[in-house]
Amino acid sequence: MSATPLKREVYLLSRIDLPDSHTLSVYKANGGYQALEKVLTGGFTPAQVIQLVKDSGLRGRGGAGFSTGLKWSFMPDVAKDARPRYLAVNADESEPGTCKDRVLMEKDPHGLIEGILVACYAMRVKTAYVYVRGEYRLSYERVAAAVQEARAAGLIGQKILGTDFACDIWMHKGAGAYICGEETGLMESLEGKRGHPRPKPPFPAGSGLWKSPTTVNNVETLCNVPFVITRGAEWFKSLGTPKSPGNILIGISGHVERPGVYELPLGISARSVLEECAGGVWKGRTLKAWIPGGSSTGLLPGAKIDVAMDHDSIREAGSMLGTGAMIMLDETACTVRAMQVISRFYDHESCGQCSQCREGTQWLAQIFARLERGQGRMEDIELLSSLANGMAPAKTICALADAAAIPTHAIVKNFRAELEEHVRLGRCPLGSAHEAAELEEAHA
Amino acid sequence: MTKIILNGREVEADPKQPLIAACHEHASAVPMYCYHPGLSPVGSCRICQVEVKQGETPARVVVACRTPVVEGMVVNTEAPKAHEARRQCLEFLLKNHPLDCPICDKAGECDLQDYSFAEGQGEGRSVEPRRKLEKRKSLGDVIVLDQERCILCSRCVRFFEEVTKKPQLTVAGLGSRSVISTFADRPLEGNYQGNVADICPVGALTLQSFRFQARVWNLTKAPSTCGECSRGCSITVEVLRRQEVKRLRPRPNPAVNQFWMCDHGRFSFERFNAPGRLAGALLRGRTGLEAIDPADALDEIADLVRMHGAPLVVASPWLTQEEGERLRVLGGANHFLSPAPNTLKDDLLHTGDPCPNRRGLGALGFAPLAPAEALERLRAAPLALLVGERAVELLGAAALATLPSTLRLVVLDTHPLDAPAACIEIGVPDASERTGTWLNLDGHAGTLGIARSAPAGVAPLTRTLDELVRRTRGALAR
Numbered sequence: 001m002s003a004t005p006l007k008r009e010v011y012l013l014s015r016i017d018l019p020d021s022h023t024l025s026v027y028k029a030n031g032g033y034q035a036l037e038k039v040l041t042g043g044f045t046p047a048q049v050i051q052l053v054k055d056s057g058l059r060g061r062g063g064a065g066f067s068t069g070l071k072w073s074f075m076p077d078v079a080k081d082a083r084p085r086y087l088a089v090n091a092d093e094s095e096p097g098t099c100k101d102r103v104l105m106e107k108d109p110h111g112l113i114e115g116i117l118v119a120c121y122a123m124r125v126k127t128a129y130v131y132v133r134g135e136y137r138l139s140y141e142r143v144a145a146a147v148q149e150a151r152a153a154g155l156i157g158q159k160i161l162g163t164d165f166a167c168d169i170w171m172h173k174g175a176g177a178y179i180c181g182e183e184t185g186l187m188e189s190l191e192g193k194r195g196h197p198r199p200k201p202p203f204p205a206g207s208g209l210w211k212s213p214t215t216v217n218n219v220e221t222l223c224n225v226p227f228v229i230t231r232g233a234e235w236f237k238s239l240g241t242p243k244s245p246g247n248i249l250i251g252i253s254g255h256v257e258r259p260g261v262y263e264l265p266l267g268i269s270a271r272s273v274l275e276e277c278a279g280g281v282w283k284g285r286t287l288k289a290w291i292p293g294g295s296s297t298g299l300l301p302g303a304k305i306d307v308a309m310d311h312d313s314i315r316e317a318g319s320m321l322g323t324g325a326m327i328m329l330d331e332t333a334c335t336v337r338a339m340q341v342i343s344r345f346y347d348h349e350s351c352g353q354c355s356q357c358r359e360g361t362q363w364l365a366q367i368f369a370r371l372e373r374g375q376g377r378m379e380d381i382e383l384l385s386s387l388a389n390g391m392a393p394a395k396t397i398c399a400l401a402d403a404a405a406i407p408t409h410a411i412v413k414n415f416r417a418e419l420e421e422h423v424r425l426g427r428c429p430l431g432s433a434h435e436a437a438e439l440e441e442a443h444a
Numbered sequence: 445m446t447k448i449i450l451n452g453r454e455v456e457a458d459p460k461q462p463l464i465a466a467c468h469e470h471a472s473a474v475p476m477y478c479y480h481p482g483l484s485p486v487g488s489c490r491i492c493q494v495e496v497k498q499g500e501t502p503a504r505v506v507v508a509c510r511t512p513v514v515e516g517m518v519v520n521t522e523a524p525k526a527h528e529a530r531r532q533c534l535e536f537l538l539k540n541h542p543l544d545c546p547i548c549d550k551a552g553e554c555d556l557q558d559y560s561f562a563e564g565q566g567e568g569r570s571v572e573p574r575r576k577l578e579k580r581k582s583l584g585d586v587i588v589l590d591q592e593r594c595i596l597c598s599r600c601v602r603f604f605e606e607v608t609k610k611p612q613l614t615v616a617g618l619g620s621r622s623v624i625s626t627f628a629d630r631p632l633e634g635n636y637q638g639n640v641a642d643i644c645p646v647g648a649l650t651l652q653s654f655r656f657q658a659r660v661w662n663l664t665k666a667p668s669t670c671g672e673c674s675r676g677c678s679i680t681v682e683v684l685r686r687q688e689v690k691r692l693r694p695r696p697n698p699a700v701n702q703f704w705m706c707d708h709g710r711f712s713f714e715r716f717n718a719p720g721r722l723a724g725a726l727l728r729g730r731t732g733l734e735a736i737d738p739a740d741a742l743d744e745i746a747d748l749v750r751m752h753g754a755p756l757v758v759a760s761p762w763l764t765q766e767e768g769e770r771l772r773v774l775g776g777a778n779h780f781l782s783p784a785p786n787t788l789k790d791d792l793l794h795t796g797d798p799c800p801n802r803r804g805l806g807a808l809g810f811a812p813l814a815p816a817e818a819l820e821r822l823r824a825a826p827l828a829l830l831v832g833e834r835a836v837e838l839l840g841a842a843a844l845a846t847l848p849s850t851l852r853l854v855v856l857d858t859h860p861l862d863a864p865a866a867c868i869e870i871g872v873p874d875a876s877e878r879t880g881t882w883l884n885l886d887g888h889a890g891t892l893g894i895a896r897s898a899p900a901g902v903a904p905l906t907r908t909l910d911e912l913v914r915r916t917r918g919a920l921a922r
Binding site: 177179194199347348349350351352353354355356357358359360361362363366367370377383386389390391395396397 | 477486487488489490491493505507510529532533535536537539540569570571572595596598614615617618619620621622
């Protein structure tokens with residue numbers, strides 16, 4: 001953790017409490033579309049925009065934390081590559097525990113659109129697709145309405161703001177598959193196919209949508225872009241940590257008093273998120289375990305709450321920042337039960353292409369369910385580790401197998417005693433065995 | 445070509461092919477399920493993991509089917525990490541596999557069985573119930589699907605998408621609930637369905653007609669050529685207990701049929717098993733056709749040639765070059781039967797021309813003759829030789845029976861002909877019993893292979909013709 005206190009400033013969510021924050025007039029009245037005007041009429045070349053974003057140190061907010069400016073710079077030179085170019089906006093937010101993009105899309109859709117337009121200008125893209133998770137009906141409606149409004153106002157289409165910049169934005173509704181949030185699965189789905197991730201290479205910048213150069217960016221990432229443009233790289237770097245600058249939307253859920261989405265500087269202590277923002281563990285109980293960044297990141301012991309919420313610090317603590325979706329479990333919760341639920345999710349959502357993932361996610365789910373039912377064996381604990389080793393890291397086309405393997409490794413490492421107790425007692429020590437059976441029945 | 449180090453040896457690799465192709469070319473048995481040299485690589489089964497080291501980066505385990513060949517890369521297919529990765533992958537693949545090898549038609553030629561034996565583990569660690577799915581789902585007249593055995597390699601899906609260009613199969617369902625399916629359970633269509641049973645690496649897609657017919661280790665196999673059209677696809681003829689032809693399968697040949705063959709050709713083998721073969725020779729005597737020694741039959745034919753002069757020769761379009769070269773010496777006018785093109789022509793393999801050796805026989809001076817016209821010529825001829833397997837079938841036994849007995853008809857075919865004009869008959873081997881060459885429509889030579897022996901008393905047609913030429917040499921000297 002950094003010694004000096006982090007600067008607190010809210011920008012991403014600065015407009016969400018305004019009445020009708022989703023409309024063009026409110027957005028414009030509160031500084032909206034100034035970034036677009038700045039790049040289009042302020043003499044910025046696309047390369048300069050990319051450089052500015054690179055300089056800001058903005059890292060993708062979709063989970064992997066890759067440098068946004070660097071990603072944009074991978075798009076081939078237009079002079080040498082005449083293919084159409086695309087931006088695909090990943091709004092298929094479906095990592096369990098995560099609901100940050102939803103807030104942005106419902107409350108500040110024009111912020112997203114402005115980010116898209118700036119990104120398209122920087123990468124010389126004329127067509128952007130917004131791939132919205134199917135269940136996010138209001139998000140879809142709000143962004144679609146905002147696109148219409150922006151188009152009517154000359155902000156989308158030909159001759160944007162009277163310049164030669166032309167860009168169109170199309171909306172696409174997903175059908176509810178988690179795997180379509182994986183960037184290549186998303187592209188397959190956009191093309192009208194099953195959301196089966198593609199092997200990489202080729203990477204999207206070389207061969208993405210319809211085999212053309214494509215960049216896939218997360219909603220929150222793009223929403224950061226207008227602020228980077230208007231306020232500058234130095235301002236952005238004044239927030240967060242040197243390696244993970246800017247603010248991040250942290251969704252905190254589970255056994256807390258005030259679950260919700262909070263905008264905080266990267267590097268904020270997880271304890272302060274829990275205690276200051278979320279009002280601490282609910283009902284005066286103690287924290288047993290917590291997940292730092294969505295279900296794909298490993299479960300940490302409650303004692304390890306004094307960790308900074310940035311990419312590197314959480315990695316050091318043995319987990320990942322992921323999407324910054326903290327899930328808190330109090331002392332009454334069973335971590336085996338939590339893994340039963342999580343592993344069933346990955347079994348359900350594996351696309352089924354890769355052998356290890358298709359069979360492994362199912363196998364893990366079956367073992368966790370058995371352990372929670374009280375039918376586990378001591379050797380199952382080693383088996384869990386061994387299977388997770390067979391699935392990851394990087395043994396499959398996409399990272400879904402890793403997403404199932406990582407929390408599996410984490411529970412064996414951090415909560416081995418609880419696994420063993422399930423075996424020894426032949427039941428869940430917290431007495432939720434019959435609940436687990438019910439759950440299984442409900443999903444059978 | 446690109447130089448790579450494969451298992452410690454410098455080898456040349458084609459940079460246009462994925463690494464797995466180089467591994468296979470240089471005799472390193474990297475396993476594969478989803479990869480097939482005739483289909484696009486998808487890299488989904490993950491079994492072909494090998495260790496690769498490029499430049500200064502540490503060695504990593506990658507799937508060979510999706511790894512491009514790069515100059516100087518160091519590949520180790522036998523690295524402990526690669527073995528371990530493949531073992532793990534096999535364990536996952538077997539987790540829900542029914543292990544019903546004892547009743548599976550694929551057993552003995554199953555990639556899952558073979559690779560598991562080679563580098564899998566002896567015992568499974570799963571105590572979970574195995575997936576219960578449909579075990580005998582008919583996908584039409586040709587293919588039956590066992591969903592439990594399927595490892596979802598998607599070769600069959602890609603075959604229809606990429607080879608026939610008419611997608612028919614897809615993966616339905618998600619994750620561990622995935623199954624191969626046709627749209628709305630419609631039956632498969634088309635003339636190329638059988639190929640998916642060949643390329644299925646496990647026993648998920650099997651031929652309806654081969655189901656429970658034979659254990660594959662009881663089949664003897666001979667490389668040969670399909671005679672159902674002038675494409676002349678390279679095939680393997682598979683014979684059960686050296687008697688019954690059980691299966692024809694395509695044999696890779698980049699110049700002719702790549703990896704495929706049509707169902708029309710594939711299921712044509714039933715002809716080889718037709719009973720009632722003509723073994724030895726027949727001569728028309730007072731009481732009809734009577735068995736005689738083939739050598740005596742040849743003498744009789746030579747006498748007829750001396751009496752009537754050079755005969756009208758009507759050859760089967762299945763005649764090989766070697767047979768044609770001998771036969772053309774005998775005839776006054778040489779013809780081969782050329783039935784009308786059939787409607788099976790497509791833009792993949794089938795040419796619609798039922799004459800496998802049209803090009804070769806034409807080059808030898810044989811003129812094509814439509815069956816109806818052939819019957820007319822026969823009707824007017826004093827002496828005719830009808831030579832080669834299928835000649836009687838193509839003209840029709842009933843039509844041949846109407847020929848006048850003024851014609852002295854000599855028949856050299858696989859089955860006897862009951863016709864008043866037929867005076868001498870000698871049995872010949874069929875295409876599964878002899879060797880020889882056909883030239884396909886592009887001039888590629890296709891070799892017939894001997895997959896089984898001809899019935900006792902049946903000599904190779906080349907030898908029979910040699911004998912006949914020797915006996916008639918004086919008579920035909922002009």
